[in-house]
Amino acid sequence: MAKEVAFPQSLPDFQRMFPEEEACLSYLYEVRWPDGFVCPKCGTTERPYRMQARLRVLECSQCGEQTSITAGTVMQDSHTPICTWFWGAYLLTTHIPGMSAVQFQRQLGLGRYETAFQMLHKLRAAMVRPERDRIGGRWPVEIDETLVGGRTRGEGRGVHHKTLVVGAVEIRRGKKFRGTPHSLAVPKRGQTYAGRLRLRVIPDRDRKTLEAFVTANVETGTRVTTDGWEGYKNLRKLGYDHEFLPTLGDPAAIEAALPMIHIVFSNLKTWLLGTHHGVSQKHLQAYLNEYVFRFNRRFYPMVSFNSVLGIGTIVEGPTYEGLYSGEWEHLQPGGVVTNAVGNAIGCEPEEHG
Numbered sequence: 001m002a003k004e005v006a007f008p009q010s011l012p013d014f015q016r017m018f019p020e021e022e023a024c025l026s027y028l029y030e031v032r033w034p035d036g037f038v039c040p041k042c043g044t045t046e047r048p049y050r051m052q053a054r055l056r057v058l059e060c061s062q063c064g065e066q067t068s069i070t071a072g073t074v075m076q077d078s079h080t081p082i083c084t085w086f087w088g089a090y091l092l093t094t095h096i097p098g099m100s101a102v103q104f105q106r107q108l109g110l111g112r113y114e115t116a117f118q119m120l121h122k123l124r125a126a127m128v129r130p131e132r133d134r135i136g137g138r139w140p141v142e143i144d145e146t147l148v149g150g151r152t153r154g155e156g157r158g159v160h161h162k163t164l165v166v167g168a169v170e171i172r173r174g175k176k177f178r179g180t181p182h183s184l185a186v187p188k189r190g191q192t193y194a195g196r197l198r199l200r201v202i203p204d205r206d207r208k209t210l211e212a213f214v215t216a217n218v219e220t221g222t223r224v225t226t227d228g229w230e231g232y233k234n235l236r237k238l239g240y241d242h243e244f245l246p247t248l249g250d251p252a253a254i255e256a257a258l259p260m261i262h263i264v265f266s267n268l269k270t271w272l273l274g275t276h277h278g279v280s281q282k283h284l285q286a287y288l289n290e291y292v293f294r295f296n297r298r299f300y301p302m303v304s305f306n307s308v309l310g311i312g313t314i315v316e317g318p319t320y321e322g323l324y325s326g327e328w329e330h331l332q333p334g335g336v337v338t339n340a341v342g343n344a345i346g347c348e349p350e351e352h353g
Helices: 011-017 021-032 082-094 101-108 113-125 207-217 251-257 259-276 281-296 302-312 320-325
Strands: 057-059 066-068 141-148 163-173 192-201 223-227 241-245
Touching: 021 082, 021 302, 082 101, 082 113, 082 302, 101 113, 113 281, 113 302, 141 259, 163 207, 163 259, 163 281, 192 207, 192 259, 192 281, 223 251, 251 259, 259 281, 281 302
Parallel strands: 141 223, 223 241
Antiparallel strands: 057 066, 141 163, 163 192
């Protein structure tokens, strides 16, 4: 059984736990190999040698194979000091409103904006676990779509360049959490609140597109509530307890029928404008992933630091060239990967949280 790795509960804890590079690398080693190191070449489980001249490198005690602690992680091939990566992960995950690239650059004392921008996107890549659970089950789920983006001027009425986003959120009843590290923001017993969230950029509102999102993100058998859009009308045949509420396009009726998901959409748009002052369409999914990560861990934000480092050891982040050429593919909830313009190109299973 993997041993539990402690994580900092406060800034003083962080300072005590990670005073220098060796402490950061030792922590990363424990997160990456919680069951103990396994040599990728000979398979031995004996503890490897640490190379004092190259702290990131491990050498197998049996065959001499060298392995970098950061290889295959979001920190691979980075020239940024490992301590700076830890500071950045701590700032990003514990600062509740999030951070813009300019603020991130200033806080870490980075010389170039591009370095801050790439680090942030690498950390966002570490916010989507490859094997995430589907939401719902015993909790009902609300599903709807929204348009994200700014206004377009001078191109005629009805013309816009907004991006279509679909979301699904659990509706839960609160309970008290005693003897846990959860924040005081946890709802009281009997109070209705939003549970886990999923958000995805989609190219259209077609039935196949919406059904693919629902089946990839919501457990079969879940009670699902949507508006009366025809793209959802086949969900009962797919095994869902589907309730669709005809709203006839009336905004007030839509708000009344699907209150929780519309609160989520409103807060999402406020966050994108307030923290990031708007984002580009090609990177929107990465920001949605960050928002979902924060939202699903909002009652225990200090755990987020450990989550990012843990996921960051099993996924690779974007390269500088990939980000600026548009070739980097952002992983979407439900495992769908999209290219820079949001076209779905693959499907895999998903993560917890």
